Amino acid sequence: KQEVTQIPAALSVPEGENLVLNCSFTDSAIYNLQWFRQDPGKGLTSLLLIQSSQREQTSGRLNASLDKSSGRSTLYIAASQPGDSATYLCAVASSGGYQKVTFGTGTKLQVIP
Amino acid sequence: NAGVMQNPRHLVRRRGQEARLRCSPMKGHSHVYWYRQLPEEGLKFMVYLQKENIIDESGMPKERFSAEFPKEGPSILRIQQVVRGDSAAYFCATYGTVNTEAFFGQGTRLTVV
Numbered sequence: 001k002q003e004v005t006q007i008p009a010a011l012s013v014p015e016g017e018n019l020v021l022n023c024s025f026t027d028s029a030i031y032n033l034q035w036f037r038q039d040p041g042k043g044l045t046s047l048l049l050i051q052s053s054q055r056e057q058t059s060g061r062l063n064a065s066l067d068k069s070s071g072r073s074t075l076y077i078a079a080s081q082p083g084d085s086a087t088y089l090c091a092v093a094s095s096g097g098y099q100k101v102t103f104g105t106g107t108k109l110q111v112i113p
Numbered sequence: 114n115a116g117v118m119q120n121p122r123h124l125v126r127r128r129g130q131e132a133r134l135r136c137s138p139m140k141g142h143s144h145v146y147w148y149r150q151l152p153e154e155g156l157k158f159m160v161y162l163q164k165e166n167i168i169d170e171s172g173m174p175k176e177r178f179s180a181e182f183p184k185e186g187p188s189i190l191r192i193q194q195v196v197r198g199d200s201a202a203y204f205c206a207t208y209g210t211v212n213t214e215a216f217f218g219q220g221t222r223l224t225v226v
Contacts, residue, residue, distance in 0.1 A: 004155075034215055043204065043219035051213075089155070091215065100169065101146070101206075101215060105155040 002027045004092050006104035013080055014112050021075040021107045023090030028068045031093040035064050035075050038087045038106070047088075048075070052095075080111045116140065117207055118187075119218035126195045126225050134221045136205035137187040144168075145188045147180060150202040150220075162188055195225045 003026045013019055023033070032051045036044040048057045048064040050073070056065040063076040077084060090104040116139035126132050138145050147159040158172040162182040173180065177195075182188040192199055206217045 032213060036217075041222070044217040046214055046216070049214045091156075093213070093215075100158050100161065101148075102158070103148075103156040 002030075002092055002094055002102040004090055004102050004104040006088075006090055006107050008107060009105065010108040010110075012110045012112060015080060015082060017080050017111075018076070018078050019080055019109075021077070021088050021090075021109070023073040023075070023092075023104055025071045025073075025092045025102070027094065028071055029095045030068065031095045033064075033066055033073050034091045034093070034101075035062075035073075036089040036091060038089055040087075044089065077109075080109075082111045082113050085109055085111050117205060117216050117218035119203075119205055119221050121221060122219060124221055124223045126223065128196060128225055129194050132192040132195050132199070132223055132225075134190040134192075134203050134223070135187040136190070136218055138205070138207040139216060142207040144207060145182060146206045146208075147188070147190050148204045148206065150204065152201070156204065159190075192223075195223070197225050199223060200225045 005024045007022045030052050034049045035047045038044050050057050050066045061078040066073045087106040087108045089106045091101045093101045118137040120135050136145050143164045146161050148156040150156045160173050160180045161169040165184050177193045179191045202220045202222045204217050204220045206215050208215055
């Protein structure tokens with residue numbers, strides 16, 4: 001059974017800092033890994049998708065890496081802004097004929113102006 | 114993602130009533146996944162459906178919960194005789210056919226009073 005852990009659970013940083021969010025998973029037989037952003041009371045917004053054959057993906061100030069062998073992914077946010085404040089979720093899709101995604105419990109980020 | 118439509122966005126039910134949550138996947142998609150997010154917890158898989166078929170319901174509570182995805186119309190998640198513990202956000206999602214990116218609806222927030 002896949003288990004996904006995100007550390008830290010909460011993070012507060014001053015504006016402008018670069019920061020790293022961590023995600024670890026127990027079963028390395030994954031199909032892909034996706035990072036989402038969730039704002040309070042809202043749905044999920046997809047940020048980055050990394051296929052199992054890939055090592056990293058980049059979008060703007062965001063960079064996500066994947067190391068399947070060690071069961072880890074990191075989300076790097078450069079030059080953080082107050083608008084980045086949200087909960088960031090890591091979701092791992094297991095290999096198989098269809099996807100059943102396992103979510104981490106998230107990192108709640110607050111960027112202080 | 115605006116392509117996955119859920120309604121209602123907010124639903125209030127008294128204990129013992131029935132709750133019906135609806136999800137229409139993106140155009141051209143014939144499958145949906147339902148997830149539940151309890152307060153302060155991560156999203157948990159509930160059920161995976163294709164048109165007229167339940168593929169995997171391993172995450173569904175054994176009693177009071179049921180799901181369907183008819184040939185015509187939206188997928189319905191039904192909760193009978195709701196209890197306070199059913200209060201949560203319920204999300205549905207579909208997956209892209211090209212890169213398997215997940216697309217989530219905005220969710221239905223169920224409050225049982």
